[in-house]
Amino acid sequence: MIFFDKFNNNNPQLTYFFYFCTMEQKEDKLKEVISHAKEYGYVFPSSEIYDGLAATYDYGQLGSELKNNIKTYWWKSMTQMHENIVGIDSAIFMHPTTWKASGHVDAFNDPLIDNKDSKKRYRADVLIEEHIEKIRQKINKEVEKASKKFGEAFDKAQFLATNPNVLRNSQKITEIEDRMRTTLENNDLEGVQQLIIDLEIVCPISGSKNWTEVRQFNLMFSTELGSVAGDAATIYLRPETAQGIFVNFLNVQKSGRMKIPFGIAQIGKAFRNEIVARQFIFRMREFEQMEMQFFVRPGEEMKWYEYWKETRVKWHKALGLGDDAYRLHDHIKLAHYANAACDIEFDFPMGFKELEGIHSRTDFDLKQHEEFSGKKLQFFDPELNESYVPYVVETSVGLDRMFLAVLSNSLNTEKLEDGSERVVLSLPAALAPYKVAIMPLTRKDGLPEKAREIFDTLKYDFQCQYDEKDSPGKRYRRQDAIGTPFCVMVDHETMENNTVTVRDRDTMQQVRIAISELHTLIDEKVNLRNLLQNL
Numbered sequence: 001m002i003f004f005d006k007f008n009n010n011n012p013q014l015t016y017f018f019y020f021c022t023m024e025q026k027e028d029k030l031k032e033v034i035s036h037a038k039e040y041g042y043v044f045p046s047s048e049i050y051d052g053l054a055a056t057y058d059y060g061q062l063g064s065e066l067k068n069n070i071k072t073y074w075w076k077s078m079t080q081m082h083e084n085i086v087g088i089d090s091a092i093f094m095h096p097t098t099w100k101a102s103g104h105v106d107a108f109n110d111p112l113i114d115n116k117d118s119k120k121r122y123r124a125d126v127l128i129e130e131h132i133e134k135i136r137q138k139i140n141k142e143v144e145k146a147s148k149k150f151g152e153a154f155d156k157a158q159f160l161a162t163n164p165n166v167l168r169n170s171q172k173i174t175e176i177e178d179r180m181r182t183t184l185e186n187n188d189l190e191g192v193q194q195l196i197i198d199l200e201i202v203c204p205i206s207g208s209k210n211w212t213e214v215r216q217f218n219l220m221f222s223t224e225l226g227s228v229a230g231d232a233a234t235i236y237l238r239p240e241t242a243q244g245i246f247v248n249f250l251n252v253q254k255s256g257r258m259k260i261p262f263g264i265a266q267i268g269k270a271f272r273n274e275i276v277a278r279q280f281i282f283r284m285r286e287f288e289q290m291e292m293q294f295f296v297r298p299g300e301e302m303k304w305y306e307y308w309k310e311t312r313v314k315w316h317k318a319l320g321l322g323d324d325a326y327r328l329h330d331h332i333k334l335a336h337y338a339n340a341a342c343d344i345e346f347d348f349p350m351g352f353k354e355l356e357g358i359h360s361r362t363d364f365d366l367k368q369h370e371e372f373s374g375k376k377l378q379f380f381d382p383e384l385n386e387s388y389v390p391y392v393v394e395t396s397v398g399l400d401r402m403f404l405a406v407l408s409n410s411l412n413t414e415k416l417e418d419g420s421e422r423v424v425l426s427l428p429a430a431l432a433p434y435k436v437a438i439m440p441l442t443r444k445d446g447l448p449e450k451a452r453e454i455f456d457t458l459k460y461d462f463q464c465q466y467d468e469k470d471s472p473g474k475r476y477r478r479q480d481a482i483g484t485p486f487c488v489m490v491d492h493e494t495m496e497n498n499t500v501t502v503r504d505r506d507t508m509q510q511v512r513i514a515i516s517e518l519h520t521l522i523d524e525k526v527n528l529r530n531l532l533q534n535l
């Protein structure tokens, strides 16, 4: 969650197991994903003709389809699959007092430091984390060396637990992390600066250790409301969608006659003036969140916290990206308003990183809004015959991070039996931008017309692509690269007996079936129902 949690998401014991890939391999994979995303219309750098704008990206023709499908999967799983969850779409601009009440004006900060020689600005915690990463790489090298030396007999866990160099470096990491956590949590900015000095961290540009003091920098973007001077008021672009839910708690509860426990879901843009925004769409200044606040009786929040942890992990795993690609990280040190919090981390090309946060936020936000607005935000519970401010369990997943998780995990280069290679995007079929490509074998003998006929019957239920250019082999490769689960080939036999061949993206197997069976075959594989049923 916001504020402190980003400083305590490292568990050294666990982390070492997942840092086996070399830095180069990870960077290569991320580069491959970025270039594939651009080449096939998934993601473009924003305003590229003007050389782009840092940490802002545009979703292309296929990217917006994939993004919409992820949103639909989340939205339906929340609202359609839960009778007691409804969705809203609140404004990005909110009354400025909202952010005073939520604590964002005073505490939504990053610690910054400048190098006096290069004049470059850095996030102090990131400089320290990068230093830690270098130590981790040393551990990786030790492991790689030992693994090569001992071959199959190599016991990774034992090596990590006993090798003196590994233990010394692990100890170093733990000490640095402890110091970083303590200084940041106590807002001890001198202590953070001292840590940077003690670790002898140098500026990557100037190579010097000539640092300024550390200052806090608020992450909210602000702008002016009103065109007449004097009427203007500072307002903020929301840094999380959750506050739009909190301020509408009573509106939704009353107009929807909702009874506790119930949830309010929302998908929408959020903005943070991230100082170090990088790793493609992982950390951006404009991004989208899918958040749900679940309002419960005070005292029942831990039960619901466990429920949502389990439910959200199931939601992720149903996509079939591999159960090993996820791990849960419980926060040990909690923000002042939370009584439990954890991250669902995903194995991104850059390693395991936060994908979603699940937070038991107590009654902090509603109480703060009661205090700042002077309005009661309570629920009368007929069973208990009393009114109370509900407690809240929040699930918050970044849509762009989901997109990156799905895209990076699905992109593979396969070696085929004949020695050639194919690039295939094995997207979960229900999320694929196009479900089926319809292709006439040749551009004559009435085949294109027949293919169009099939396209026109399927297009009402499936996003289809008509593709007649190039050889069949090239067309198949193109569809593999964009992740289309099925290719339907219309050939001369089609004209005789109304059958077509259907090629499966993953197995590359082709079957001949009647045109009348196409709808069922495609639907069975691509329908979102397949995912929702597994929840």
Ligand code: GAP
Pocket (backbone or CB within 6 Å): 001, 002, 239, 240, 241, 242, 272, 274, 281, 282, 283, 284, 285, 287, 288, 289, 291, 354, 355, 356, 357, 394, 396, 397, 398, 399, 400, 401
């Ligand atoms: N309302 C809770 C909240 O905002 P958070 O952990 O700060 O919590 C929730 O953010 C999720 O939003 C994160 O798990 C991540 O997926 C996504 N997110 C946060 N900052 C982001 C950024 N700069 N770029 C992309 N996604 C981001």
